[in-house]
Amino acid sequence: MTITQLQYVLAVAEYQNFTLAAEKSFVTQPTLSMQVQKLEDELDILIFDRSKKPIAITEVGMKIVAQAKNIVNEANRIQDIVDQEKGFIGGEFTLGIIPTVMPTLLPMFLKTFINKYPKVNLIIKEKSTENLIRNIQDGHLDAAIAATPLEIEFIKERPLYYEPFVGYVPAQHRLGNANQLIPDDLDINDILLLRDGHCFRDNIINLCDASKSFKDDHFQLQSGSFETLINLSNEGLGMTLLPFLNTLELDDRKKQNLKNFQSPSPAREVSLIYHKSELKIQITNALYDVISSVVRGAIAFQDVKIISPLSK
Template identity: 80%
Template sequence: MTITQLQYVLAVAEYKNFTLAAEKSFVTQPTLSMQVQKLEDELDILLFDRSKKPITITDVGEKIVAQAKNIVNEAARIKDIVEQEKGFIGGDYVLGIIPTIMPTLLPMFLKNFIHKYPKVNLIIKEQNTESLIQNIEDGHIDAAIAATPLEVDFITERPLYYEPFVGYVPKDHRLGKSNQITPDDLDIEDILLLQDGHCFREGILNLCKAPKIGSEHFSLQSGSFETLINLSNEGLGMTLLPYLNTLELDDVKKKNLKYFKDPSPAREVSLIYHKKELKVQITEALRDVITGIVRGAIAFQDVKIISPLNK
């Protein structure tokens, strides 16, 4: 029995297809099939029922797969220990980021990080929170940046910063003459939101204490804050933006920003990863770079955290 064989077994268990598992493992299909067969012969059991499409895992195979995950992770941890001992910070590191954070945060820290840690091959993927959680569990990404709290048993959450909400209110809106706004000023009927599936949307719905949103005139499914701003300028309502998204608005649009009275509602943004963390030294380096940069960009201190879990 080898670590490589167990890795191949995990790939087949995930993709339910030998050809796809081989492709994802960067080996030929005959090579992968032969190694899985050798392991089955050694254990004198069948791990997979090949007569079904897609392939299914046998009852004993399920138990072996669960144990294989532990063994493969622990083997990777040995490499981590050695690299930490040598002070080496490098290698592949897959980082997921949710769409409402990626456009503003990534340009702030990426250049600084790759300059400081040139031996790290940072692979960045934009995914929604649900996908990030699943990929952390499956071991496809090393860490992610998402709005928290998530309260997932196997995930560690380490806050990076607290980002206030800012109102974008055109001058002819009912709140257009207000110097500051409060959550009580908000009416869910005239707030433009991102499409379903965005945690930022859910945070705003909870902020407004509204279980649903609808309009008798139109239905909006957009993942773009820019679209929401443009529609607001057309008189179709106001919207709420994450603070970092307001920094690069032009002077005309900045005149439409309305800040909340303290404590400002805000979202918690965290670095999340599996509790059986690997590549600890890279995770710590990433966290240090991001917090060092963002701390200076967000001057707000008195905030009230709003998240999809707040009710």
């Protein structure tokens, strides 16, 4: 039994197809199939039921796959130990970021990070929170940036910053003359929201405490763009709420429609999240230090109230 054989088993278990598993493992299909077969022969069991399409994992195979994940992770930890002992920060590192954070945060820290740690091959992927969690669990992401708390047993969360919500309220809106906003002023049916699947949408619904009274019968908007929400708001279709960092690059005309909340301002917690196994922790720590130091200069708000993305 070898680590490579276990890695091939994990690939087949994930993709349920030998050809695709071989492609993702950067080996030929016959090589991968032969190694999986050798492991099955050595153990005298079947890990995969090849008669089914897609390939199915046998009952004993599920137990082997679960143990193989632990073994492969622990094997990878050996290189981590060596890298940490040598003070080496480098190698491939895959980072996931949620869509409502990617456009504003990435330009703030990426250049600084790659200049400071040129030996890190940083691969960045934009994904929903649900996909981030799944990809951290299956080992396809080394870390991610997401709105928290998530309260996932196998995930560690390290808050990077607390980002206040800012109202975008055109002059013709019923709150257009307000100097500041308070949550009690908000009507969830008067707020333009991102489409389902965005945690910032859940933040807003929780802020308004309106999950039961939310009506979506006037018109339905399926957008993942804050720019679209702003444009619709300018057309008199309602107000919207924006994360603070998304307001920094607005033009002066649009900034006139921004309204802050009375203190404490509602805010979201944005964290660096990663598997509790802490593989490649030296790179994770480097990312945390760079991002938190960069953002600290951009967000000066101190008195905030965290609004959770979790359903109430």
